[in-house]
Amino acid sequence: MEALAKEKDCSIVGRWVRSICNHLYGAAASTPDGNGDVIRDKWLSVVNHMQNIHHGHGKHFPNCLHPDLGQDDQKRKWLKSGSKACEKLSQLLEQPRLLRDVQKLSPGYQTSKIEAYHSMANHFAPKMIGFSNLGMQSRLYLGSMDFNENGSRQQAFSKAGKPQVSVSYSKYKKRQSVIHLVKTARTYDYVDRLLSRTCQEVGNDQKNCCTQNLIPAPLTHTFKRLTKEDAIARHKTRFSR
Ligand SMILES: [Zn+2]
Numbered sequence: 337m338e339a340l341a342k343e344k345d346c347s348i349v350g351r352w353v354r355s356i357c358n359h360l361y362g363a364a365a366s367t368p369d370g371n372g373d374v375i376r377d378k379w380l381s382v383v384n385h386m387q388n389i390h391h392g393h394g395k396h397f398p399n400c401l402h403p404d405l406g407q408d409d410q411k412r413k414w415l416k417s418g419s420k421a422c423e424k425l426s427q428l429l430e431q432p433r434l435l436r437d438v439q440k441l442s443p444g445y446q447t448s449k450i451e452a453y454h455s456m457a458n459h460f461a462p463k464m465i466g467f468s469n470l471g472m473q474s475r476l477y478l479g480s481m482d483f484n485e486n487g488s489r490q491q492a493f494s495k496a497g498k499p500q501v502s503v504s505y506s507k508y509k510k511r512q513s514v515i516h517l518v519k520t521a522r523t524y525d526y527v528d529r530l531l532s533r534t535c536q537e538v539g540n541d542q543k544n545c546c547t548q549n550l551i552p553a554p555l556t557h558t559f560k561r562l563t564k565e566d567a568i569a570r571h572k573t574r575f576s577r
């Protein structure tokens with residue numbers, strides 16, 4: 337869409353990019369049962385909507401859900417049916433490959449949570465550093481405990497009871513403002529629980545402190561080394577065939 341907006345007579349497309357991206361999320365998020373046909377028809381309704389047509393869309397989503405636009409109508413940059421910008425943008429939005437993907441959109445599951453978890457794991461066990469097996473395991477456990485405690489924090493409220501948000505401007509989003517919800521402060525209760533449990537275990541039985549048995553042998557341990565003669569023989573067979 338960004339590329340199309342740069343073409344001759346198509347600059348109006350740029351005014352629609354953000355709305356269309358939001359509509360893609362909206363189409364999936366407003367369909368809790370994940371019905372692919374409904375999601376697809378909701379998505380396609382934007383082709384009519386951007387031409388100021390709000391009724392008579394697909395079988396599974398015949399009408400827009402927004403209220404009557406009234407006076408607002410005149411302010412919007414509607415696309416003229418049959419214009420170059422409208423034709424090209426419609427083609428883009430109705431691509432069969434895109435529609436197949438849109439049908440499979442999930443209404444609830446987003447990858448952002450798993451990305452947040454991976455980022456937390458990387459914080460506790462940075463990839464650039466090599467850790468022992470036990471070190472890696474312990475760090476991943478700590479990362480998981482932190483994520484379980486802080487991964488679903490709620491939005492914070494100011495003293496006046498207003499929901500807190502922050503605004504940033506990213507180059508990636510063409511310097512458009514991006515709103516971030518400010519979350520409640522992080523907590524570290526798992527550290528106290530972990531410390532008291534450790535003291536308890538150590539007090540109960542000193543043998544529990546021994547970690548040697550928990551560490552598996554290196555993977556290369558199971559690898560049988562060939563003798564030099566066998567290695568040479570194998571090398572020769574490979575080339576003589
Ligand atoms: Zn509409």
